[in-house]
Amino acid sequence: MAKNYEEFRTHGKVLIDYICNYVKTIEKRPAFYENLKPGFLAPQLPSDMPENPESFTNVLLDFDQKILPGMVHGIHPDFFTFFGTGNAYPSVIGDMLSGAIATVGFSWASSPSVTELEYIMLDWYAKALNLPDFFLSINSNKNSKGGGALQASATDAMMSFMIAARDRAIKQQKNGRRDSHQPGLGGNEDAAYLPKLVCYASVNAHGCVEKVANLCMVKYRSVKVDADDKMKASALENAIREDLENGFIPFFVVGTSGTTEQGAFDELDKIGEVCSKFQGIWFHVDASYGGNFFMLPSKRYLSVGLNYADSINVNPNKLLLTAADCTCAWVKDVQGFVEAFDVEALYLKHQYEESIVDLRHWGTPLSRRFRSLKLFFMFRMYGLEGFQAFLNKVIDVGEHFATLVTSDSRFRVKNDAKNGIVCFRLNRNDHVNESLLKMINDTKKIHLLPTICKKKMCLRFVVNREYCSEAQVKRAWLLISHYATNLRDEIKRRRALSIEGQAEENDELNQENSLNFKDRMTIETNESAVKKSIQDDETPTVAPKDESAV
Numbered sequence: 386m387a388k389n390y391e392e393f394r395t396h397g398k399v400l401i402d403y404i405c406n407y408v409k410t411i412e413k414r415p416a417f418y419e420n421l422k423p424g425f426l427a428p429q430l431p432s433d434m435p436e437n438p439e440s441f442t443n444v445l446l447d448f449d450q451k452i453l454p455g456m457v458h459g460i461h462p463d464f465f466t467f468f469g470t471g472n473a474y475p476s477v478i479g480d481m482l483s484g485a486i487a488t489v490g491f492s493w494a495s496s497p498s499v500t501e502l503e504y505i506m507l508d509w510y511a512k513a514l515n516l517p518d519f520f521l522s523i524n525s526n527k528n529s530k531g532g533g534a535l536q537a538s539a540t541d542a543m544m545s546f547m548i549a550a551r552d553r554a555i556k557q558q559k560n561g562r563r564d565s566h567q568p569g570l571g572g573n574e575d576a577a578y579l580p581k582l583v584c585y586a587s588v589n590a591h592g593c594v595e596k597v598a599n600l601c602m603v604k605y606r607s608v609k610v611d612a613d614d615k616m617k618a619s620a621l622e623n624a625i626r627e628d629l630e631n632g633f634i635p636f637f638v639v640g641t642s643g644t645t646e647q648g649a650f651d652e653l654d655k656i657g658e659v660c661s662k663f664q665g666i667w668f669h670v671d672a673s674y675g676g677n678f679f680m681l682p683s684k685r686y687l688s689v690g691l692n693y694a695d696s697i698n699v700n701p702n703k704l705l706l707t708a709a710d711c712t713c714a715w716v717k718d719v720q721g722f723v724e725a726f727d728v729e730a731l732y733l734k735h736q737y738e739e740s741i742v743d744l745r746h747w748g749t750p751l752s753r754r755f756r757s758l759k760l761f762f763m764f765r766m767y768g769l770e771g772f773q774a775f776l777n778k779v780i781d782v783g784e785h786f787a788t789l790v791t792s793d794s795r796f797r798v799k800n801d802a803k804n805g806i807v808c809f810r811l812n813r814n815d816h817v818n819e820s821l822l823k824m825i826n827d828t829k830k831i832h833l834l835p836t837i838c839k840k841k842m843c844l845r846f847v848v849n850r851e852y853c854s855e856a857q858v859k860r861a862w863l864l865i866s867h868y869a870t871n872l873r874d875e876i877k878r879r880r881a882l883s884i885e886g887q888a889e890e891n892d893e894l895n896q897e898n899s900l901n902f903k904d905r906m907t908i909e910t911n912e913s914a915v916k917k918s919i920q921d922d923e924t925p926t927v928a929p930k931d932e933s934a935v
């Protein structure tokens with residue numbers, strides 16, 4: 386039985402009211418689910434699809450009472466974890482329309498506006514970010530070979546670009562030939578190059594680079610960082626030279642603008658210069674979070690060196706209030722890029738193939754929904770000024786929190802906390818900081834992640850949410866500082882006990898052994914980044930003198 390759209394008129398209005406109430410009352414809910422274990426949901430729902438249609442009201446009720454309690458409310462003002470994704474309503478409207486205007490969108494002919502609006506929106510955003518002109522499409526720059534399209538996630542963008550770079554590298558080795566498409570050869574000859582290809586990113590790069598390298602069956606090499614957690618260009622150059630000497634083929638380098646854990650911005654000019662010294666290296670910039678800041682003239686210095694890049698991705702869903710999924714990805718040479726994905730089928734052909742690149746050539750999926758609609762509504766309803774005001778607020782709120790932390794002599798901020806991410810720690814060993822983090826997260830009042838910053842375990846506090854204000858972070862700070870005091874009292878109590886009988890070395894809370902940190906780290910954590918950082922840190926942590934008192 387088809388559902389008619391008159392019903393939707395009624396139910397849609399109810400749903401919009403429901404969504405508005407959800408957002409309006411978000412603070413009254415706990416930000417976190419309570420005491421749930423895997424498998425909590427199935428017993429609450431029927432074991433099979435219902436035989437007969439059910440009413441909208443029943444379904445929404447079940448959502449509200451059974452499913453919603455299993456959510457972390459990422460827009461909650463007490464949520465300072467991950468990079469919360471946006472839910473600004475213009476983007477929600479765009480997604481609704483995209484669902485309603487059913488399209489397959491894989492070729493220009495399948496719905497011309499889907500392709501064209503996506504290219505136009507990506508040009509708008511590239512210009513707002515002041516990206517180099519070569520990333521613009523020919524709509525905006527007649528001489529350009531470049532352009533941008535949307536990807537489902539930063540990882541997907543990484544995957545597409547690494548596949549294209551791999552394709553290019555193999556062709557370079559074989560004077561332009563690939564055997565993958567030739568009957569009988571099946572890619573055997575190409576595959577022989579895979580074990581030689583090497584990609585590079587800093588130890589602080591997101592884990593998706595390593596994941597994608599594994600999927601592409603190429604070697605992944607992580608590069609050391611400097612004292613500010615930025616990739617060391619000299620270490621990159623040494624690694625590339627060493628690999629070349631050993632017969633490997635360096636083919637892909639990733640620089641990060643806004644590392645997930647520390648918010649560090651790699652110096653793109655220095656990395657780009659290194660890449661340009663060697664033939665055939667594809668330089669990709671993962672600006673998932675931090676790239677959004679390029680919209681601010683005051684932050685443009687962070688994008689110096691983008692002229693060396695072959696590709697870049699920026700995610701409006703990570704910092705520009707936009708609902709996920711929304712990864713903007715640009716490439717300097719669109720034709721060179723799409724060659725890696727170009728497989729023809731009779732039913733996909735159309736008469737304008739030569740004049741416009743179909744979106745299906747931008748990655749692995751064939752069909753795609755009308756993704757750019759959410760940007761169309763966001764860009765027009767916020768405008769550059771609206772976004773800039775929000776980005777400045779993120780900076781201000783982050784700095785405000787950092788000031789609160791530094792005004793307490795028990796704590797130290799360890800990163801350059803000017804971009805909405807504050808990494809801080811008690812002036813104690815890692816073990817004590819872990820205990821503090823656990824105490825805080827156990828309250829379920831606020832939530833923070835552990836991170837490694839300047840080789841020390843830190844608490845990571847992110848303020849990229851629409852509803853995150855100075856008042857909210859002050860409230861969070863009072864809680865953190867309260868638990869730091871509790872922890873100090875606990876340590877004193879244990880010390881007193883140990884003086885009475887136990888050796889102090891046995892004090893679980895007071896052990897100086899950061900090398901065991903990874904074993905103890907059981908809270909949600911980026912395991913591989915931690916591992917890498919620890920491997921890189923050969924000197925055990927010894928607390929400086931001023932790190933003695935909580």
Ligand SMILES: Cc1ncc(COP(=O)(O)O)c(C=O)c1O
Pocket residue numbers: 468537538539540541591593641643644645671672673674700712
């Ligand atoms: C710098 C960076 N790159 C890549 C990713 C992966 O993003 P996605 O979930 O869109 O694949 C993240 C996630 O937070 C990130 O911070």
